[in-house]
Amino acid sequence: MIPAALPALARAVTAAALLMAVTACTEDSTPSPAPSSSSASSLPAGTPERPATGPAPTTPSGRSSALKIRITIDGTPVDTTLNNSDAARDFAAQLPLTLNLTDFHQNEKIADLPRRLSTSGAPSGVHPRTGDLAYYAPWGNLAIYYRDGSPSAGNDLIILGHLPESATARLAGDDEVGVTIDNVP
Structure with missing residues (x-):
């Protein structure tokens, strides 16, 4: 590897690690259950799906x-x-x-x-x-x-x-x- 490329590679790895850490800490990163065939077509793209009988989302674990x-x-x-x-x-x-x-x-x-x-x-x-x-x-x-x-x-x-x-x-x-x-x- 070319020594001049090492600082750029180090910055890219650091940025990628930071991005993964931030995304892992957000509510939106939680995998949502697979949508049912009846509701999948009625939801706009990116709309989170909740079970029909479940309560509204509360908070991430570890919070009040x-x-x-x-x-x-x-x-x-x-x-x-x-x-x-x-x-x-x-x-x-x-x-x-x-x-x-x-x-x-x-x-x-x-x-x-x-x-x-x-x-x-x-x-x-x-x-x-x-x-x-x-x-x-x-x-x-x-x-x-x-x-x-x-x-x-x-x-x-x-x-x-x-x-x-x-x-x-x-x-x-x-x-x-x-x-x-x-x-x-």
Whole structure:
């Protein structure tokens, strides 16, 4: 090897090692499960897939745990898990809330929040599932999905947490549903 090429080679090896270390530490580097044949064609390229019945992603291992809140839907309390995103923590800071949710696209109930949430670090491309609690940044509203939603390619839809699917049936019936949302004591 030519001695003059050694410094360039050393820089290239160092840069490659640094790049591999950084990519290994990000959430996006986690392999996602193979998409099912029914959902693979409906997702935009690069949209992370989650199991249909699983909770919203929380945090990488070794970081703080998810937040617990209680949503009372027409008098029935439902314990709900928020993930540890900036937006979810910002949402929890607004609690307690009393909201009137209205139907939107026959798959979610929505309501305006008192103030907009932080979108710092929001992932791009999500596919909302039944039970997801989400924030739609362009409108500043909260959404609770009682049926699977359409994939969102940008970072305008942020999953905040997840309700048990058994609780979502209460949302499907009426056009408007009253809810209170509070921290779990």
